[in-house]
Amino acid sequence: MFSYYLKLAWLSCKRTWGMTLLMVCAIGLGIGASMTTITVNYLMSANPIPHKSEQLYFVQLDAWQPNDSFNDDGDAPTQLTYRDATYLWQAQKAKRQSIQSGMSAVIEPADKEVLPFMVQGRANSADFFPMFDVPFLYGSGWDHQADLKKERVIVINAELNERLFGGKDSTGQTVRMAGEDYKITGVIDRWNPKPKFYDISTGAFNDVEEVFVPFSLITEQKFSRSGNTNCWKPTESGFQAFLDSECIWVQLWVELPTAQDKEAYFSFMNAYAKEQHQYGRFARTDNNKLRDVMQWLEYAEVVSDDASMMMAMSLMFLLVCLLNTLGLLLAKFLGKAAEIGVRQALGASRNDLFIQHLIESGCIGLAGGLLGLILALLGLEAIKVMYGDWIRDLAQLDFTLVAMAISLAVVSALLAGLYPTWRACQVQPSVQLKSQ
Amino acid sequence: MLELLARLELGPMFRALMRNKIGALLIALQIALTLTIMVNAIFMMQERSQQMARASGLDETNTFYLSNTIFAQNYNVKTALQQDLQRIRQIPGVVDVTQINAIPLSGGGWSMSLQTKAGDDIEGTGSAVYMVDEHGIDALGLELIAGENFQSPDIGWREIGSTKWPAKTIITKALAEAMFEGDWKSALGKTVYIDNHQPMQITGIINTLQAPWNGWNGVERSMLVPQQLDGKGSRFFIRTEPGRRDELMPVIEKMLAESDRGRIIRKVTSMEQTRDESYQEHQATNTILLTVIIVLTLITGFGIVGLAMFSINRRTRQIGTRRALGASQWQVMRYFMLENLLISFAGVVLGAAGAVGLNIWLVSTFSMSPLSPVLLVIGVIALLIVGQLAVSYPALVASKISPATATRGRA
Numbered sequence: 001m002f003s004y005y006l007k008l009a010w011l012s013c014k015r016t017w018g019m020t021l022l023m024v025c026a027i028g029l030g031i032g033a034s035m036t037t038i039t040v041n042y043l044m045s046a047n048p049i050p051h052k053s054e055q056l057y058f059v060q061l062d063a064w065q066p067n068d069s070f071n072d073d074g075d076a077p078t079q080l081t082y083r084d085a086t087y088l089w090q091a092q093k094a095k096r097q098s099i100q101s102g103m104s105a106v107i108e109p110a111d112k113e114v115l116p117f118m119v120q121g122r123a124n125s126a127d128f129f130p131m132f133d134v135p136f137l138y139g140s141g142w143d144h145q146a147d148l149k150k151e152r153v154i155v156i157n158a159e160l161n162e163r164l165f166g167g168k169d170s171t172g173q174t175v176r177m178a179g180e181d182y183k184i185t186g187v188i189d190r191w192n193p194k195p196k197f198y199d200i201s202t203g204a205f206n207d208v209e210e211v212f213v214p215f216s217l218i219t220e221q222k223f224s225r226s227g228n229t230n231c232w233k234p235t236e237s238g239f240q241a242f243l244d245s246e247c248i249w250v251q252l253w254v255e256l257p258t259a260q261d262k263e264a265y266f267s268f269m270n271a272y273a274k275e276q277h278q279y280g281r282f283a284r285t286d287n288n289k290l291r292d293v294m295q296w297l298e299y300a301e302v303v304s305d306d307a308s309m310m311m312a313m314s315l316m317f318l319l320v321c322l323l324n325t326l327g328l329l330l331a332k333f334l335g336k337a338a339e340i341g342v343r344q345a346l347g348a349s350r351n352d353l354f355i356q357h358l359i360e361s362g363c364i365g366l367a368g369g370l371l372g373l374i375l376a377l378l379g380l381e382a383i384k385v386m387y388g389d390w391i392r393d394l395a396q397l398d399f400t401l402v403a404m405a406i407s408l409a410v411v412s413a414l415l416a417g418l419y420p421t422w423r424a425c426q427v428q429p430s431v432q433l434k435s436q
Numbered sequence: 437m438l439e440l441l442a443r444l445e446l447g448p449m450f451r452a453l454m455r456n457k458i459g460a461l462l463i464a465l466q467i468a469l470t471l472t473i474m475v476n477a478i479f480m481m482q483e484r485s486q487q488m489a490r491a492s493g494l495d496e497t498n499t500f501y502l503s504n505t506i507f508a509q510n511y512n513v514k515t516a517l518q519q520d521l522q523r524i525r526q527i528p529g530v531v532d533v534t535q536i537n538a539i540p541l542s543g544g545g546w547s548m549s550l551q552t553k554a555g556d557d558i559e560g561t562g563s564a565v566y567m568v569d570e571h572g573i574d575a576l577g578l579e580l581i582a583g584e585n586f587q588s589p590d591i592g593w594r595e596i597g598s599t600k601w602p603a604k605t606i607i608t609k610a611l612a613e614a615m616f617e618g619d620w621k622s623a624l625g626k627t628v629y630i631d632n633h634q635p636m637q638i639t640g641i642i643n644t645l646q647a648p649w650n651g652w653n654g655v656e657r658s659m660l661v662p663q664q665l666d667g668k669g670s671r672f673f674i675r676t677e678p679g680r681r682d683e684l685m686p687v688i689e690k691m692l693a694e695s696d697r698g699r700i701i702r703k704v705t706s707m708e709q710t711r712d713e714s715y716q717e718h719q720a721t722n723t724i725l726l727t728v729i730i731v732l733t734l735i736t737g738f739g740i741v742g743l744a745m746f747s748i749n750r751r752t753r754q755i756g757t758r759r760a761l762g763a764s765q766w767q768v769m770r771y772f773m774l775e776n777l778l779i780s781f782a783g784v785v786l787g788a789a790g791a792v793g794l795n796i797w798l799v800s801t802f803s804m805s806p807l808s809p810v811l812l813v814i815g816v817i818a819l820l821i822v823g824q825l826a827v828s829y830p831a832l833v834a835s836k837i838s839p840a841t842a843t844r845g846r847a
Binding site: 018019022025026029033067105106108115116117118178179224234235236237238239241242305306308309310313314316317319320321323324326327328330331332334335383386387388419 | 458459462463465466469470472473476477480505507508509557595596597598599600631632633668669700702713716717719720721723724725728731732735736738739742743746747749750794798802803
């Protein structure tokens with residue numbers, strides 16, 4: 001029976017090919033536009049570290065100025081002062097803790113013929129690698145002792161390893177950076193979490209850094225810091241004065257496996273704030289925050305306004321396309337009243353007719369969905385060209401999205417087909433036969 | 437008046453519409469949604485276009501910049517900098533060059549708060565800070581509208597980590613207006629305070645110079661500070677004679693890279709490219725919105741054509757009868773055009789309400805500004821015209837139906 005209905009649907013579509021084409025195009029365009037924007041939104045709001053995102057917390061302390069809050073919404077600042085961050089890090093109250101900031105430096109290759117070049121890097125403590133499950137191609141990160149002793153150790157990424165060592169295991173070798181030799185402890189395998197949750201301050205969808213060095217080396221002033229620095233209180237000149245200042249530029253992540261651990265750590269943070277309050281700092285002692293990965297990304301609004309606005313627009317666009325299809329299907333099915341009358345007279349039940357017309361709607365939806373998928377692929381390519389490099393990884397269809405596109409199309413078409421089908425089944429065969 | 441209405445057959449038309457409520461309702465709803473989306477999308481495009489149209493104040497077509505990163509140890513930054521600037525200035529075709537700490541529209545830079553009175557708890561006005569030498573105004577291509585440029589004795593060295601500010605500053609008109617109640621001329625010669633306590637005298641006012649952050653609401657507020665940076669990373673901002681920028685960019689890069697092996701020259705970028713990159717998202721969003729508007733209008737238009745064709749097919753015999761009873765071709769055509777106008781009108785009324793509603797939601801969720809009524813009116817008129825254009829072909833087909841159809845058994 002199903003194949004017979006398919007055949008009927010095909011014949012019916014062929015007879016009114018103009019209308020059918022219009023409906024397929026309408027659904028295709030609606031699905032194409034929606035899937036393009038849904039894809040970007042879906043990937044922007046993805047969980048970058050699903051298996052432990054609920055154990056990793058971003059520490060926010062409110063050491064900002066007394067008269068004014070850092071954010072318009074009154075929330076705590078998004079970075080920490082050096083003194084607060086190092087205090088919390090040294091306390092080692094969490095299972096793991098990573099203190100960090102951006103850095104950049106010039107690398108001088110051993111081969112003097114090759115020109116020196118600049119690398120973007122991260123200054124972080126040893127826990128960074130196990131905390132964020134950083135995959136290693138060779139070797140590993142450094143240990144806590146290296147942080148404390150300010151050892152010149154470095155972790156490089158696979159691309160840099162390819163560039164400097166032709167992709168061979170380079171652990172134990174040295175890299176000359178910022179005028180000093182750094183010993184390689186490990187090479188990171190391909191790793192590019194999107195969003196780049198561990199530091200979104202200079203762009204939530206940037207690529208992962210090329211080098212990683214111990215954060216404690218920051219105080220040696222050999223390489224330059226990068227990232228945002230915000231200050232509210234005038235400071236004395238000099239680097240030590242800067243480190244002691246109220247400027248915020250350091251980030252701290254902690255790993256807390258259980259809810260109790262989180263409670264305990266949060267009390268510890270608040271106790272620290274209260275203690276500092278007695279020395280005239282921390283005007284707001286109860287404004288500290290401990291957010292896990294997804295809470296933090298949601299709070300920081302990594303999904304751009306433009307992206308959500310576009311998604312709202314494209315869903316409304318899909319609605320217009322569906323209304324369009326609904327109108328056309330209605331016209332089409334009512335136009336077949338005579339044929340339906342004949343079929344009823346020949347013994348087809350309303351049920352049969354209902355299924356037959358739903359199948360026809362479904363086929364149109366399926367065709368529209370396939371067209372929509374092609375349009376979505378084109379749309380995503382266009383987005384990559386127009387928005388530039390950073391959106392590259394956010395404009396890719398995966399299996400879930402493809403399945404979603406097809407089902408969205410078929411469900412929409414069935415919904416749009418429901419009322420016209422019902423109307424078609426109301427046809428009185430006697431009236432139709434009489435007018436023949 | 438009544439007679440005119442009667443002649444337009446509005447009564448029968450309305451009764452006919454009521455017999456096919458759903459079809460008319462679907463068209464009206466489509467038009468309503470189309471108007472809702474269209475008006476808001478155009479409005480979003482307008483906002484972006486206006487932002488992109490703002491002048492940066494720079495001579496954008498003839499300027500570029502590059503990064504100079506020093507890695508050699510024991511490097512004399514001060515001497516090397518003076519030498520570099522000298523060498524660049526001697527190249528034929530170069531108008532001027534300055535060292536600068538940040539690039540307008542590039543997204544990264546310094547900002548400070550300025551106060552008209554010294555003190556800790558006084559509200560200040562945020563401003564972008566550009567550290568330049570006495571060649572700054574010329575190299576950037578700025579227009580000095582009051583006061584005077586820095587002289588070479590004014591220029592000091594800023595050591596890394598220093599928090600000391602020089603005695604003079606040149607500010608933009610917008611910053612002067614923000615600090616002195618709209619009267620920028622009065623700002624000249626006044627003393628303002630930076631870092632809460634340090635005095636700076638305003639010795640000049642420039643017309644326009646945008647901050648590095650295009651999304652900042654204070655993007656027109658900038659200040660020039662007579663300082664050169666004594667650091668291992670610096671930027672040179674270079675202005676060439678008209679039309680010679682592209683030819684000189686590689687020349688200067690090569691000259692600098694070869695003259696000194698203790699540093700690397702990176703990111704040689706024209707100001708035009710910086711503008712494009714700065715507004716890349718705006719541009720892309722506008723392109724997408726425009727595509728959506730066009731496709732949406734087409735879909736709605738074709739939907740109207742499709743449904744009108746269908747309803748005319750169903751009414752072939754009636755139309756034939758009307759023609760046989762003496763209705764002219766024009767009267768038949770007019771009937772369908774008017775019918776569409778009636779439906780479209782209901783649609784745009786609904787759509788206008790929808791557009792305002794969507795705008796209110798966008799304003800509250802995405803901090804957009806409220807819609808202008810003019811745009812709404814234009815959108816309404818545009819959609820009515822689209823409706824009329826779309827229905828004109830089916831109406832023409834209807835008018836061609838022969839009166840003889842009425843006499844046939846079945847169409």
